[in-house]
Structures are given as C-alpha cells and as structure tokens.
Amino acid sequence: MNSLAVSVTSYLLLGLLATEPRHGYDLKRAHDQRLPGTKPVPFGQVYATLSRLERDGLVAQVGTERDGGPDRTRFGVTEAGRQRLEEWLNQVEPPAPYVTSALLAKVMVALFVAGVERATDYLIAQRAAHVARLRELTAVKTDPGASLTEIVTADFAIHHLDADLRWLTTTLDRVADLHQEVHQ
Amino acid sequence: MSTSAILQARGVVKSYGPTPALRGVTLAVDEGEILAVTGPSGCGKSTLLHCLSGILRPDAGEVSWCGQRIDSWPEHRRSQLRRGEFGILFQFGQLVAELTAVENVALPLLLSGVRRRAAVTAATTWLERLGVSEVADQRPGEVSGGQQQRIALARALVTEPRVLFADEPTGALDSLAGEQVLTELVRLARQQHTTVVLVTHDASVAAYADREIVLRDGTVDETGLGLHAVPAGRAVHR
Amino acid sequence: MRPGTLLRLALAGTRTDTARVVLTALAAMCAALSILSAATVFAISGWADQYTNALLIEPGLRPGTALALLLLCIPVLALAGQCSRLGAPARDRRLAAIRLAGATPRQVTAVAVTETAVASALGALLGIAVYAGGRALLHRPGPDGRLPLPTDQLPPAAAIGVVLVGLPLLASVAAAVLLRRAAFTPFGVVRRQRTRPPNPWPAALVIPGVGAFVVIEPLARWFQRAEAPMPLWVLSLLLGGGGLLATIGVILGTAWLSHTAGRVLHARGRGPATLLAARRLMADPWTGSRVFAALLACVLVGAGAAGVRAWFTAGFEVEQASNRAWAEAAGETYLDDSDRYAFYYRAFDLINAAVAVAVVIAALGLLVFAVEGIVSRRRAYTAMVATGVPRRTLARALSWQMLAPVVPAIALALVVGLAMPRAMSREARSGRQSGTVCEADDPALCEALDSPYLRTVETPEFVQPVAIPVGQLAVIGGVALAAVTVSLGVSLLFLRSSTDISDLRTT
Numbered sequence: 001m002n003s004l005a006v007s008v009t010s011y012l013l014l015g016l017l018a019t020e021p022r023h024g025y026d027l028k029r030a031h032d033q034r035l036p037g038t039k040p041v042p043f044g045q046v047y048a049t050l051s052r053l054e055r056d057g058l059v060a061q062v063g064t065e066r067d068g069g070p071d072r073t074r075f076g077v078t079e080a081g082r083q084r085l086e087e088w089l090n091q092v093e094p095p096a097p098y099v100t101s102a103l104l105a106k107v108m109v110a111l112f113v114a115g116v117e118r119a120t121d122y123l124i125a126q127r128a129a130h131v132a133r134l135r136e137l138t139a140v141k142t143d144p145g146a147s148l149t150e151i152v153t154a155d156f157a158i159h160h161l162d163a164d165l166r167w168l169t170t171t172l173d174r175v176a177d178l179h180q181e182v183h184q
Numbered sequence: 185m186s187t188s189a190i191l192q193a194r195g196v197v198k199s200y201g202p203t204p205a206l207r208g209v210t211l212a213v214d215e216g217e218i219l220a221v222t223g224p225s226g227c228g229k230s231t232l233l234h235c236l237s238g239i240l241r242p243d244a245g246e247v248s249w250c251g252q253r254i255d256s257w258p259e260h261r262r263s264q265l266r267r268g269e270f271g272i273l274f275q276f277g278q279l280v281a282e283l284t285a286v287e288n289v290a291l292p293l294l295l296s297g298v299r300r301r302a303a304v305t306a307a308t309t310w311l312e313r314l315g316v317s318e319v320a321d322q323r324p325g326e327v328s329g330g331q332q333q334r335i336a337l338a339r340a341l342v343t344e345p346r347v348l349f350a351d352e353p354t355g356a357l358d359s360l361a362g363e364q365v366l367t368e369l370v371r372l373a374r375q376q377h378t379t380v381v382l383v384t385h386d387a388s389v390a391a392y393a394d395r396e397i398v399l400r401d402g403t404v405d406e407t408g409l410g411l412h413a414v415p416a417g418r419a420v421h422r
Numbered sequence: 423m424r425p426g427t428l429l430r431l432a433l434a435g436t437r438t439d440t441a442r443v444v445l446t447a448l449a450a451m452c453a454a455l456s457i458l459s460a461a462t463v464f465a466i467s468g469w470a471d472q473y474t475n476a477l478l479i480e481p482g483l484r485p486g487t488a489l490a491l492l493l494l495c496i497p498v499l500a501l502a503g504q505c506s507r508l509g510a511p512a513r514d515r516r517l518a519a520i521r522l523a524g525a526t527p528r529q530v531t532a533v534a535v536t537e538t539a540v541a542s543a544l545g546a547l548l549g550i551a552v553y554a555g556g557r558a559l560l561h562r563p564g565p566d567g568r569l570p571l572p573t574d575q576l577p578p579a580a581a582i583g584v585v586l587v588g589l590p591l592l593a594s595v596a597a598a599v600l601l602r603r604a605a606f607t608p609f610g611v612v613r614r615q616r617t618r619p620p621n622p623w624p625a626a627l628v629i630p631g632v633g634a635f636v637v638i639e640p641l642a643r644w645f646q647r648a649e650a651p652m653p654l655w656v657l658s659l660l661l662g663g664g665g666l667l668a669t670i671g672v673i674l675g676t677a678w679l680s681h682t683a684g685r686v687l688h689a690r691g692r693g694p695a696t697l698l699a700a701r702r703l704m705a706d707p708w709t710g711s712r713v714f715a716a717l718l719a720c721v722l723v724g725a726g727a728a729g730v731r732a733w734f735t736a737g738f739e740v741e742q743a744s745n746r747a748w749a750e751a752a753g754e755t756y757l758d759d760s761d762r763y764a765f766y767y768r769a770f771d772l773i774n775a776a777v778a779v780a781v782v783i784a785a786l787g788l789l790v791f792a793v794e795g796i797v798s799r800r801r802a803y804t805a806m807v808a809t810g811v812p813r814r815t816l817a818r819a820l821s822w823q824m825l826a827p828v829v830p831a832i833a834l835a836l837v838v839g840l841a842m843p844r845a846m847s848r849e850a851r852s853g854r855q856s857g858t859v860c861e862a863d864d865p866a867l868c869e870a871l872d873s874p875y876l877r878t879v880e881t882p883e884f885v886q887p888v889a890i891p892v893g894q895l896a897v898i899g900g901v902a903l904a905a906v907t908v909s910l911g912v913s914l915l916f917l918r919s920s921t922d923i924s925d926l927r928t929t
Binding site for chain 2: 692693694697698701702704705801802805806807808809810811812815923924926
C-alpha cells in the first residue's frame with residue numbers, strides 16, 4: 001500500500017463520516033456502495049485508517065452500540081476534521097498521469113459532502129491546472145532539442161491528461177445539468 | 185482592449201437563418217500571439233473564424249483589423265485581404281484537385297499578380313520549408329492527408345500573411361501527422377511573427393497555443409466553463 | 423420489388439433530380455414530335471397537290487424530307503443523354519446507398535431505369551398531345567385550298583406505337599446500359615487515378631472519311647468507261663460511310679484537342695485563370711468533348727451543305743453559260759429559267775435552318791453541361807472563394823476551359839465538313855453541246871440529213887471552279903461560337919449562387 005492511495009482513502013472515509021457518523025462495518029459498506037468501480041476497501045484498512053484519523057484528531061468516537069455482537073463504535077468527524085476536508089477540497093491536484101483516482105475521489109467527496117457548487121468550482125480550477133500543464137508539456141515536446149525519450153514521456157503525460165480533461169469537461173456538463181434540476 | 189491587439193471582435197452576432205451561431209462575441213487578439221478558440225461542437229467556433237477572417241459578414245457587431253473595420257468592407261476588398269494579409273487553413277478541401285502541389289501553393293501569388301516563374305520559385309521554397317518538396321509535382325489526391333495539410337499550410341503562408349486562421353487543421357489526421365503539422369505551424373508562425381487564430385475542440389491541439397478562449401453556445405465563456413455556462417439548448421436560470 | 427416502392431424510390435430526389443426528369447420528358451417530347459412528323463410525311467402518297475411545298479408534293483423529295491425530320495431526333499437524343507448526367511453524382515450516391523441497404527444490382531438498375539422510363543413515357547404522351555394540338559392549330563388552308571403543312575394526314579398507327587412504346591423502351595435500355603457501372607459498387611467510390619492522355623489516332627478516321635469522297639469522281643468515270651451505271655449502293659456507301667467516318671473522326675479527336683488545348687494553355691498562359699483552366703482540361707478532356715460532339719456534328723453538316731451548295735451554284739452557272747452560248751450560236755433567244763434553281767436553294771435554306779435548330783439544341787446541351795459542372799463542384803469553388811480566389815478569376819477560368827478547345831474544334835469541323843464535297847469535285851463542267859440548227863424558214867427543207875440549210879453548232883465546255891463559301895462558313899462558325907458563348911455566359915450566372923459562402927463546409 002503506497003502512501004498516496006492511503007491518503008486518498010483517508011479523505012474518502014473522512015468525507016463519508018462527514019455526512020453522518022458511522023461505525024467501521026457501516027463505513028466499509030458505504031464506501032463500497034457509493035464508490036462503485038474503486039477497489040473495495042479491506043476491513044483492516046478501514047480500522048487502521050480510523051485509528052490514525054482518531055489519533056490525528058480528525059475523527060472522534062461518538063457512541064457505542066451494543067447489539068449483542070462485537071463492539072460497534074461509531075465515529076464522527078470533528079471540527080478539525082471538517083477543516084482538513086475543506087482544505088483538501090480547495091486544493092487542486094498537481095496534474096500527472098497517475099493522479100486520476102485522486103481526482104475522482106475529490107469530485108465524489110465534493111458532491112456528497114459539499115454540494116454541487118463546490119464540485120463545480122473544483123472542476124473548473126482543476127481543468128485550468130490541467131490545461132496549463134498540457135501547454136507546458138507541449139512546449140517540452142516541440143522543443144527542437146528534445147530527445148526521443150523526453151518526447152515519448154511528455155506524450156504519455158499529454159495523452160493521459162487529455163483523457164482526464166475530457167472527463168473533467170463532461171463531468172462539468174453533467175454537474176451543471178444537475179444544478180439546473182436542483183435549482184428549478 | 186490592449187493596444188497591441190491586431191484583430192478585434194466586438195459584440196459579433198451571426199445567425200444562419202433562424203439558428204443563431206454567434207450571440208455577441210467580444211475578444212481581442214494580440215499581434216504575434218497564438219490564440220486557441222475552443223469549445224464543444226456547435227458552439228460557433230468556425231463561424232467566429234469566418235467572421236474574423238472576413239469570409240462572412242456578421243449580422244451585428246464589429247470586426248476590426250489594425251484598427252480598420254473590415255466587417256463593412258465590400259466582398260472584393262475582403263477577398264483581397266484573404267489573398268494577402270490573411271492566410272487560411274481548413275481541415276480539408278481547400279486545395280484545387282487538378283493543380284499540382286507547387287501550383288496550389290503558387291496560386292495566391294499568381295492571384296496577386298506575381299509572375300509565374302517567381303511564384304513557382306517561392307512556392308518551391310515553401311514546400312521545402314515544410315518538408316514536402318518531394319511531392320511538388322503530384323496532385324493533392326495522390327498524397328497522404330498529412331502531406332496535404334502541409335501543402336495547404338504552405339499555401340496559407342506563401343504570401344507571408346500577418347494573421348493565419350486555422351480551422352481544425354489536424355482534425356482529419358492521425359496524431360503523429362497532426363503533431364507534425366502543428367509543430368511546423370507554430371515554428372513558422374513564431375519565425376515570421378505571424379499571429380495565429382486556431383480553432384479546435386481538441387485540448388491537446390489547443391495546448392500548442394499561448395492563450396485559450398472558450399466559446400460556449402455562441403458567446404465567450406469568461407469563467408472557463410463556469411456555472412454561468414449553459415448546456416447547449418437550455419435557457420439560463422439564475 | 424412492388425411497383426409502388428419502385429416508383430417511390432425512382433422519383434425521390436432533390437430539385438436537380440426533378441430538373442433532370444423534366445428535361446428528359448421534354449427531350450422525349452421533341453423526339454416524339456420528330457418521329458411523328460417524319461412518319462406523317464412518309465404517309466403521304468403519290469403526287470400530293472394539296473400542299474404548297476414542293477418538298478411535300480414530289481414523291482421523290484419526300485423521303486429526304488422525312489429523313490431530315492427523323493435526323494433531328496439525333497441532337498435531341500444527344501441533349502437527352504447530356505441531361506441524364508445532371509445531378510449524376512448525387513444520384514449515383516443515392517443508388518449506392520440503396521444498394522448498401524441491401525438491394526441487388528438489378529433492383530438498383532430497375533430504380534434508376536424507372537425514372538427514365540416514366541419521364542420518357544410522359545414526354546412521349548406529351549409529344550402526341552402537342553402533335554395533335556399542332557395538327558389542329560396549324561391547319562390553315564390557303565385561298566386555293568392548299569395546305570402549307572401535312573395537317574390533313576395522320577401518321578400510320580405503327581408510328582404512334584413506336585413513339586408510345588419504343589421511345590420509353592429505348593430510353594430505358596440506354597439508361598440501363600449507362601448505369602451498369604454504378605449498380606455494381608455499393609460504396610459508389612470514385613477512384614482518382616492518373617489516366618493516360620487521349621490519343622490523336624481516332625481522329626485519323628477523318629482521312630478515310632474524306633478519302634471516300636475523293637474516290638467518287640474517278641470511280642464514276644471508271645463506271646462510265648465501262649459503260650455500266652454506278653450502282654446506287656456504291657454511291658450511298660461512299661457518301662454515307664465517308665460522311666459518318668469523317669464525323670466520328672472529328673468527334674473522337676475532340677478529346678485529344680481538349681487535352682492539347684490544355685497543354686498549350688498551361689505552357690503559354692500567364693495568370694491563375696489560365697492555369698486553372700489548363701489543368702482542368704488536362705485532367706478531364708473527355709466529358710467536355712462528349713458534349714461538343716453534337717455541336718461539331720452540326721457544324722460539319724452545315725459546312726458540308728455549304729460546300730454542296732457552292733458546287734450546285736457552280737454547276738448552275740456553268741449550265742447557264744453553256745445554254746447562253748448555245749442560244750447565241752444557234753441564233754435563238756436565250757430563255758432564262760434560273761428560277762428553276764430557286765427550288766434547290768430553298769432546299770439548302772431549309773437544311774441550314776435545320777442545322778441552326780440543331781445547333782441551338784446542341785448549345786442547350788452545352789449549357790446543361792456547363793451548369794452541372796459548376797454546381798457539382800460547388801464545394802471546391804466555395805472553398806476557393808473563401809481562401810481568396812475572386813469569382814472573377816473563376817469565371818475567367820471557366821471561360822478558357824470551354825472556349826480553348828471549342829474554337830479549334832469548330833475550325834476543324836468546318837474544314838473537314840467542307841473538305842468532303844470539295845474532295846468530290848472542285849470544279850463544275852458543263853460538257854460540250856453540239857447539235858444542228860435549221861437555218862431555213864421552212865422546217866421541211868431541213869428534213870434531209872445532208873440538207874444545206876442545216877448547220878452544226880457546237881459550244882465549248884465551260885468550266886467553273888467551285889468557290890469556297892467563306893461567307894457561309896464564317897456564318898456557321900460564328901453561329902456555333904455564339905451559341906457556345908451564350909451557353910457559357912448563362913452558366914456563369916450560376917457561379918455566384920453556387921459559391922455562397924454560408925454553405926462553406928470546412929470541418
């Protein structure tokens with residue numbers, strides 16, 4: 001498990017907890033249900049993440065249910081946690097080919113935590129970052145002194161970023177539609 | 185508007201019959217810059233290009249070039265502009281099928297009254313610059329798409345225009361051929377200090393430009409696909 | 423396929439398709455009229471005194487008149503063939519799409535042929551109607567009860583049958599043959615190959631064509647020496663065959679002429695208009711030459727007729743000179759019977775009129791071709807205008823494209839047309855006249871063969887070279903050229919509407 005995947009999952013779980021307090025089992029189910037297409041998160045990772053978030057003060061236990069089974073401790077997000085989430089949603093991901101899952105996670109969380117307007121703002125900002133990066137990479141590619149490996153690497157990034165960009169644009173359209181429906 | 189703006193549009197409106205294509209576009213192009221005009225299909229990009237280059241007259245609004253209003257010029261003056269100061273590159277279909285490559289490139293010079301021999305010499309030079317001199321005596325139908333576009337680019341640049349208008353120049357080409365054409369375009373434009381207005385729906389093509397303007401549904405989208413943007417066909421509700 | 427579907431598919435189409443159907447119907451109507459009038463003339467029997475026109479009265483002249491009327495079918499059919507090319511690319515694409523949707527080649531051919539069959543059937547019916555109407559309207563007996571036109575005569579039923587059934591049938595067969603190519607390719611792909619430039623050798627047919635005429639006079643003399651009359655079939659073969667070969671030669675040579683005109687234009691031309699025209703001619707010398715064929719045939723016939731007329735004139739003058747000399751030598755008064763010749767001249771005038779009509783029809787075909795050429799290349803021309811080619815230059819290019827091959831072709835047709843009668847004979851001879859004249863007042867004194875009152879009179883042979891009818895040739899050439907120029911001018915009117923920039927499709 002690399003650190004990046006972990007931190008994305010952390011924010012995802014934090015976001016899910018921000019909507020309502022849940023216990024571990026419920027949290028895993030919510031993650032798998034609301035994020036189809038991502039790998040189902042193992043229980044171990046859920047509990048480990050929860051304990052780390054608790055240690056960092058981003059979540060806190062809010063109650064215990066005793067249902068005649070294993071302890072079901074419910075966790076909820078703290079004020080610090082909300083703030084951290086807010087910061088994360090405000091950040092633009094540095095555009096790179098391997099950052100796609102972070103983009104998806106951020107849009108998801110924005111949608112079910114912060115709402116359509118925030119999602120749109122994020123999408124616009126991310127798109128601008130992607131476009132700027134595309135321009136940089138194209139300049140690298142068309143530089144007369146560029147070697148073949150530099151060109152090929154730049155091309156790799158360009159094609160993946162282009163795909164991301166298309167997705168960002170389409171999602172913006174969908175989200176704008178949603179906004180019309182919500183506000184009509 | 186910036187003082188170095190060589191080409192300006194102010195409130196340009198254009199409709200095809202009952203269908204509005206442009207609903208009031210205002211923009212400025214600086215001298216020597218490469219501007220990309222992007223947006224989804226049907227947003228009026230090509231129409232904007234046609235209005236800026238003097239191919240079409242807008243129904244309302246102004247188009248200025250070097251401070252002169254060209255939207256009110258008669259057809260023969262605008263045609264002269266398109267022959268000399270403006271170079272135009274389309275996605276396809278702009279080369280004369282019966283003429284050879286070198287004759288196609290020489291055509292704008294011939295139209296301006298240059299003698300045949302001088303025109304052919306200049307055309308040959310441009311074909312060399314674009315790396316297609318080996319097909320100089322072949323007809324457009326006998327060469328590949330990438331070569332055709334490079335011949336068309338040579339034709340657009342042979343009169344050393346101040347502005348080059350390109351409408352989806354690589355749309356019909358595969359990515360490598362398209363890359364070649366775009367690289368040549370940018371290189372030559374920078375060399376000659378030519379202003380370029382590049383219309384495309386492809387972000388990787390727009391990435392060759394210095395600046396991007398997004399059109400959406402006939403107007404310039406200032407916020408870059410913001411919520412004020414309206415999905416095509418629906419009215420704005422605030 | 424059900425007839426309803428067939429009809430629906432056949433008659434679907436745009437304005438151009440409708441124009442094509444209308445023109446086919448009109449051409450069928452003209453052909454029907456020509457056939458019916460020829461048949462009517464043919465149906466007149468014996469010495470028909472009820473008419474004023476000698477061409478109708480004399481049974482010897484009537485077949486010629488009927489034939490001439492029938493021959494008018496030819497330029498009409500050529501025009502119809504030209505019209506069938508109207509909107510052909512779009513129609514071929516439509517047929518290819520039908521084929522792609524699962525139709526067999528036979529079904530596709532049936533669809534296309536149905537359009538032609540329906541149009542020509544309508545035209546034939548229209549022709550019959552117009553003929554009947556014309557019969558009623560033009561029935562104007564003069565003060566002596568004689569008619570100028572055979573409006574009292576009905577054509578034989580067989581002729582009506584030929585028109586009603588034969589015309590649509592012929593048109594359908596022709597359409598089926600011409601469409602063989604389109605029905606086979608479901609994609610309607612046009613492959614752009616660099617084809618070889620046309621050969622000048624087919625034009626060499628002119629040589630045996632004119633040669634046949636050269637042979638006539640020595641052959642006639644040979645028959646004369648052998649004291650056997652030259653059989654009619656030999657003469658007909660030489661005249662008809664020679665004429666046909668010469669005409670075909672001229673027509674086939676036009677493609678080479680167009681291509682060469684293009685080459686010359688390319689080498690000598692300076693500006694963009696000549697360059698565009700030259701390249702277009704070199705790329706496709708064949709379509710244009712097909713259209714010129716009818717016009718050139720008319721010019722050829724006209725020039726030939728002018729040559730024959732000149733020959734007749736020389737013959738008349740020589741005859742008159744001989745008669746005058748005889749009258750003088752014999753001491754008789756000369757009777758000027760030159761109004762006998764007027765009939766022949768009237769016949770020539772009629773031929774000229776027929777040729778003029780045919781030229782107009784051919785020019786119409788040229789107009790159709792020119793307009794179609796402009797309209798079908800609309801996208802290319804619009805793109806050119808968008809990138810700064812002025813319409814003026816396009817118009818000039820189109821003008822060069824049409825006139826550069828036509829002018830030498832007309833000249834060639836004039837020369838060849840004139841060469842044929844001139845090859846036959848370049849001078850008219852009157853032959854010697856000799857005879858005896860009675861000098862005595864009492865004719866009984868001259869009855870004995872050795873009577874001293876008899877005097878032999880001889881007149882020399884008069885020879886008159888046949889003049890080259892330069893004036894007439896100039897008129898024919900001028901009319902043909904004028905027809906071409908008018909067609910060209912009218913077609914250029916379509917240039918502006920065809921290059922409407924709002925139709926620009928660049929992406």
